[in-house]
Amino acid sequence: MERTICKFCNLKSAAAQKLNEEEICVLENNCAEARFNAGGNIIKQDALSTNIIYVKSGLVKIHIKGPIKERIIKIVKAPAYLCLPSTFGDKINHFSATALEETIVCFIDVTVFKKFIYDNGDFAFQIILDLSKGELQNFHNCLNNAQKQNIGRIADAILFFANEIYSSNTFILPVSRQDLADLTGITRESASRILTDFHNEKILEINSRKITILNDKLLLQISEKG
Amino acid sequence: MERTICKFCNLKSAAAQKLNEEEICVLENNCAEARFNAGGNIIKQDALSTNIIYVKSGLVKIHIKGPIKERIIKIVKAPAYLCLPSTFGDKINHFSATALEETIVCFIDVTVFKKFIYDNGDFAFQIILDLSKGELQNFHNCLNNAQKQNIGRIADAILFFANEIYSSNTFILPVSRQDLADLTGITRESASRILTDFHNEKILEINSRKITILNDKLLLQISEKG
DNA sequence: CGACTGCTTGATGTTGCTCAACGTGCGTGG
DNA sequence: CCACGCACGTTGAGCAACATCAAGCAGTCG
Numbered sequence: 001m002e003r004t005i006c007k008f009c010n011l012k013s014a015a016a017q018k019l020n021e022e023e024i025c026v027l028e029n030n031c032a033e034a035r036f037n038a039g040g041n042i043i044k045q046d047a048l049s050t051n052i053i054y055v056k057s058g059l060v061k062i063h064i065k066g067p068i069k070e071r072i073i074k075i076v077k078a079p080a081y082l083c084l085p086s087t088f089g090d091k092i093n094h095f096s097a098t099a100l101e102e103t104i105v106c107f108i109d110v111t112v113f114k115k116f117i118y119d120n121g122d123f124a125f126q127i128i129l130d131l132s133k134g135e136l137q138n139f140h141n142c143l144n145n146a147q148k149q150n151i152g153r154i155a156d157a158i159l160f161f162a163n164e165i166y167s168s169n170t171f172i173l174p175v176s177r178q179d180l181a182d183l184t185g186i187t188r189e190s191a192s193r194i195l196t197d198f199h200n201e202k203i204l205e206i207n208s209r210k211i212t213i214l215n216d217k218l219l220l221q222i223s224e225k226g
Numbered sequence: 227m228e229r230t231i232c233k234f235c236n237l238k239s240a241a242a243q244k245l246n247e248e249e250i251c252v253l254e255n256n257c258a259e260a261r262f263n264a265g266g267n268i269i270k271q272d273a274l275s276t277n278i279i280y281v282k283s284g285l286v287k288i289h290i291k292g293p294i295k296e297r298i299i300k301i302v303k304a305p306a307y308l309c310l311p312s313t314f315g316d317k318i319n320h321f322s323a324t325a326l327e328e329t330i331v332c333f334i335d336v337t338v339f340k341k342f343i344y345d346n347g348d349f350a351f352q353i354i355l356d357l358s359k360g361e362l363q364n365f366h367n368c369l370n371n372a373q374k375q376n377i378g379r380i381a382d383a384i385l386f387f388a389n390e391i392y393s394s395n396t397f398i399l400p401v402s403r404q405d406l407a408d409l410t411g412i413t414r415e416s417a418s419r420i421l422t423d424f425h426n427e428k429i430l431e432i433n434s435r436k437i438t439i440l441n442d443k444l445l446l447q448i449s450e451k452g
Numbered sequence: 453c454g455a456c457t458g459c460t461t462g463a464t465g466t467t468g469c470t471c472a473a474c475g476t477g478c479g480t481g482g
Numbered sequence: 483c484c485a486c487g488c489a490c491g492t493t494g495a496g497c498a499a500c501a502t503c504a505a506g507c508a509g510t511c512g
Contacts, residue, residue, distance in 0.1 A: 064365065068373045068452050073365060088358040094365060117354060118347030125343050128350070131357040132314040138364050139290065139299060139320060146371060146411045147294045149499070177459065185372040187501060192460055208459090226294055376468065403491065413469060418492055434491090 004033045004106070011056045013079055015116075015126035023116060030109035036099035038174075043082070045096045051107040053082040058103025059165065059174055063182065064095045072183040074141065075100070075175075077165055084131060100174040145185055148226040153184040154194045155223035158204070162213055169216065173209040230259045230332070237282045239305055241342075241352035249342060256335035262325035264400075269308070271322040277333040279308040284329025285391065285400055289408065290321045298409040300367065301326070301401075303391055310357060326400040371411055374452040379410035380420045381449035384430070388439055395442065399435040 006012070006028045007021075019027065036042055036058070043053065045065055055078040062082070063072045073095060076082065082097055082105075117124045144156055157180060162169055175183070181191040198204040203219055205212035213219060232238070232254045233247075245253065262268055262284070269279065271291055281304040288299045288308070299321060302308065308323055308331075343350045370382055383406060388395055401409070407417040424430040429445055431438040439445060 064369055066369050066373050067450060071369055071372060073368070084354075084358060088355050090362065094362055114351065117351050121344030121347070121350065124347065124350035124354070125340065128310075128343060128353060128357065129314050131354065131361065132310060135357065135361055135364065136316065136320055138361065138368070142299070142364070142368050142371070143290060143292050143297055145368070146297060147292050188458090189460080189502085190500065196460075224293065402489090404489090414491080415470085415493085416468060419468095422492075 004028060004031055006031060009056075011079060013054060013081065013126075015081075015123050015130065016054075018120060018122035018126055019116065020120075023120065026112060026115075027108070030112040032107045034105055034107065036103045036105065038099055038101050040099040040103070042097040042099060042103070042105060043093050043095075045093055047093050048091060049093045050110060052084065052110055052113045053097070054106040054108060055080050055082060056104040056106055058105075059100040060097050060103060061100055061175070061179070061183075062095050062097050070182050071185065072175075072179060074137075075160070075165065075183070078103070081127075081130060084127065148223075150184070150186045150190050151194055151197075152223055152226040153186065154180070154191060154198075155219050157184050158198075158211065158213065159219060159223055161211075162216075169213040171211060173211055230254060230257055232257060235282075237305060239280060239307065239352075241307075241349050241356070242280075244346060244348035244352055245342065246346075249346065252338060252341075253334070256338040258333045260331055260333065262329045262331065264325055264327050266325040266329070268323040268325060268329070268331060269319050269321075271319055273319050274317060275319045276336060278310065278336055278339045279323070280332040280334060281306050281308060282330040282332060284331075285326040286323050286329060287326055287401070287405070287409075288321050288323050296408050297411065298405060300363075301386070301391065301409070304329070307353075307356060310353065374449075376410070376412045376416050377420050377423075378449055378452040379412065380406070380417060380424075381445050383410050384424075384437065384439065385442075385445060385449055387437075388442075395439040397437060399437055 006016070007024050016024075016027070033056070042060060043049065055076060057078045059078070060076045060082065061072050062074050062076060063070060065071075076097075117127065145153060148156065161171060161173065165171070165174075173180070177191050177195070178188045181188045184191065195204070195206060198219075199206045203213075203215045203222075205214055232242070233250050242250075242253070259282070268286060269275065281302060283304045285304070286302045286308065288302060290297050290299060302323075343353065371379060374382065387397060387399065391397070391400075399406070403417050403421070404414050407414045410417065421430070421432060424445075425432045427444075429439070429441045429448075431440055
């Protein structure tokens with residue numbers, strides 16, 4: 001396992017910041033850093049999960065191969081832990097994770113991680129906070145996807161990228177149309193159609209993957225109305 | 227706050243079983259038991275959440291009033307903690323909980339609960355396990371609901387009640403058709419239609435809310451095929 | 453240059469929602 | 483006690499939203 005210098009890492013998670021000097025030292029000895037290019041496969045569904053994964057920088061999609069078709073559960077931006085649930089809930093990964101841009105992750109030994117939870121209450125509580133917030137977000141995702149029609153979901157997704165990921169009204173979409181469809185649970189064709197509709201109605205400016213929001217109020221309205 | 231006798235409670239959660247004698251004593255002094263009839267409102271969306279809730283016995287539905295219509299997130303069977311995420315992730319309840327049958331719950335003071343997490347690693351780890359498993363289940367719910375068509379979702383729901391809740395091929399549906407629709411994300415009319423279809427095709431025997439599964443293989447097949 | 457991938461667009465069929473009507477059981481108030 | 487409103491359940495008809503199928507286009511790579 002590659003030796004890293006967690007102690008001086010300035011991209012520590014909220015939880016890791018609660019570790020004391022000795023624990024950080026243990027972490028350093030049980031942690032390996034890896035770099036992925038866009039499209040790189042970080043974890044694979046149905047493989048054994050033996051490590052906790054911490055996304056230090058970059059952008060990752062979490063996706064599941066369902067019985068019918070691929071589904072993107074969510075887009076995760078650094079910093080964040082991946083597959084905590086998978087590791088603790090089950091020994092097998094229930095989903096895949098793929099880098100959408102240049103991404104750096106740390107693989108952390110699960111027994112070490114467990115020991116931190118047992119020994120360091122602050123650390124444990126941060127992890128619980130993290131899981132809790134994640135679950136609340138999942139709830140709302142489910143709600144949105146379940147009740148909105150296609151146009152609202154696409155509007156949602158665009159707003160998500162603009163507000164949560166890039167904090168800008170202009171950005172390069174980090175995913176293909178197919179991915180956008182898998183993320184919103186619609187077909188590639190529908191996604192494409194809705195984007196050109198938005199373009200025609202002067203809500204978006206679209207140049208292949210470059211997107212500029214022209215009418216954010218209307219977009220928000222579409223997202224909310226469903 | 228009503229004085230209860232947690233020490234001799236034989237319905238303790240996996241986490242609570244990790245508490246030592248002294249902690250149990252603290253728990254007793256910061257915990258109130260309440261009984262709800264079917265239809266009783268345990269927690270209400272948008273109210274302040276000041277307590278952890280532990281479902282000791284009974285059956286509960288977790289539901290959200292969405293922008294468009296009501297949605298049932300999940301059905302929870304005792305024993306289980308409710309709204310851990312709500313309490314830690316935010317101070318306001320993001321959902322309501324309603325009893326579906328006679329249900330007993332314990333309201334536990336959140337600061338006491340937090341203290342257990344800080345002081346008792348075993349306890350914290352059990353809670354993390356719980357949250358993790360919950361999140362995995364949510365993922366699969368999302369998947370199922372997103373990709374299946376109505377008939378598959380209803381089949382799913384029936385199998386869920388038969389396998390997870392009642393462990394029997396014959397049971398009394400604890401929810402109305404409207405609830406069944408809200409649970410699967412379809413309309414009341416569609417739910418009703420599909421049930422009568424199942425009845426006509428001799429997959430189910432239906433007497434108002436009493437359901438008997440006649441052809442479980444076919445039902446499973448419908449559920450899987452979507 | 454051909455094969456391939458990602459994207460777009462149009463035509464067609466299906467699913468499931470909406471609306472509307474009607475039956476039933478239950479509780480409330482006159 | 484009956485009349486009434488109200489929630490729940492069932493059924494049918496029409497329509498809108500989407501998926502599917504099919505074809506074509508641009509860019510890329512071997």
